[in-house]
Amino acid sequence: MxxxxxxxxxxxxxxxxxxxxxxxxxxxxxxxxxxxxxxxxxxxxxxxxxxxxxxxxxxxxxxxxxxxxxxxxxxxxxxxxxxxxxxxxPGLTEGMTEWVTGHVLRHHLGMDAHIRGLKGKWRKDVPPLARDRKVTILGLGALGADAARALKALNFDVAGWSRSPKTLDGIETFTGDDGLAEALRRAEILVLLLPLTPGTEDLLNADRLARLPKGAMIVNPGRGPLIDDTALLSALDSGQVGHATLDVFRVEPLPADHPFWLHPKVTVTPHIASExxxxxxxxxxxxxxxxxxxxxxxxxxxxxxxxx
Incomplete structure (x- = not known):
């Protein structure tokens, strides 16, 4: 039957x-x-x-x-x-890795300044090589691990944090509260690929945002509530966070009056990192x-x- x-x-x-x-x-x-x-x-x-x-x-x-x-x-x-x-x-994983890699490279190379125009200023801000750029990925499941490997293959200095111990060849991994603090301290570019659970909601709060290197870039294609929105806006305004590229939000579609839309240091993409x-x-x-x-x-x- x-x-x-x-x-x-x-x-x-x-x-x-x-x-x-x-x-x-x-x-x-x-x-x-x-x-x-x-x-x-x-x-x-x-x-x-x-x-x-x-x-x-x-x-x-x-x-x-x-x-x-x-x-x-x-x-x-x-x-x-x-x-x-x-x-x-596998298709979802590939799409996510492509999106993450593209936006990490964008922030690493400082592409936004040239795309938006330097308004007549001949300013040669040469980025470091990828091997000198520290990228941290929070979440080392199928999506996070694949993105980490792809960024490592481009020679980025990649580390990852997960709630349970994980091992990835050639990539430093952290776990636990102390490990999270260390993973954040090194994160010039921070990628969030954690699931949303009671233990991860508002994981990136004001205290943890303050642990990032000043001017760090955040890339979030994981889940919107991983980040405390109010704390993020404050960190962007103070310069503690240099830019946030966000693909996921607490309310979707993102309301038209949400401050993320017009903030000069926020890039909004409409939940398209992968499908x-x-x-x-x-x-x-x-x-x-x-x-x-x-x-x-x-x-x-x-x-x-x-x-x-």
Whole structure:
């Protein structure tokens, strides 16, 4: 009997074909639908924006397979008692690494001054070589680790911090409160790629912003609430932070009257650092369905106690 897979997310017309292609490649017998009686469903391909909040009626459910990398909007749902897998998509990782690398290079090379125009001033501000520029990445999961390796390959002096110990070849890593303080002290360019949990909300507060080298650049494609907005604006105004490039915000779309829009030291991008790509993400979903049907462990499972 085929397993029933319910697609509970936006853009069914975009996802249906690549999901069917990926599922066909696994050899699993399946019935992929956008609507079904809950008690008949074995797997839910899910996005929190779909509006599905109560999983209680899904009495035969084997797993929820999220299309989102972040799970903060679902991990606390008490009606969800089956395995929850987050999206770890090679396409998403590649896109994020490209965005991070581009903006780190932009700040490293001081491109903004030339793009905006020097207004007739022949000013030769030569940047240091990448090997003399210290970059710190907060968060060394799949996205952070890949970005760290790419920046290291460009010869940047890269370090990383994570809440649990991690090891990356050729990259200094820190953990714990003392490690975070040290990671911030060296961060001429700081990249935030942490998940949002109760332990990471407002991680970059006034005290921690003050630990950065004066004039440090911040790049945040992680989660908006990782940064205390008020503290960041104050640090920008004082010169403690030289510039902030922000792709994620507490409220999205970013309200038109938010001070970030017009601040001369803030670059706003509209949550475009990376996106789940249907072609590659469908293969991740299909592999977990295959595993579930074969009785094998699911991959990319969320640790409910950790929140990600």
């Amino acid at each position: 085929p397993c029933k897979i319910l697609f509970s997310a936006e853009n069914w017309s975009t996802w249906e074909a690549p999901l069917r292609t990926a599922l066909d490649e696994t050899g699993v017998a399946y019935d992929l639908v956008s609507d079904a009686a809950p008690e008949t469903v074995d797997y839910v391909v899910y996005a929190p924006s779909s509006g599905l909040l109560d999983f209680t009626p899904f009495t035969s459910l084997k797993a929820v397979l999220s299309l989102w990398a972040g799970v903060e909007k679902i991990v606390g749902n008490e009606t969800l008692q089956v395995p929850l897998a987050r999206m770890v998509d 789940t790509r249907p072609a590659s993400a469908s293969r991740v979903i299909a592999e977990n369905v295959r595993r579930g049907e074969a009785g094998e462990p699911f991959v990319h499972l969320v640790d409910r106690s950790a929140g990600y």
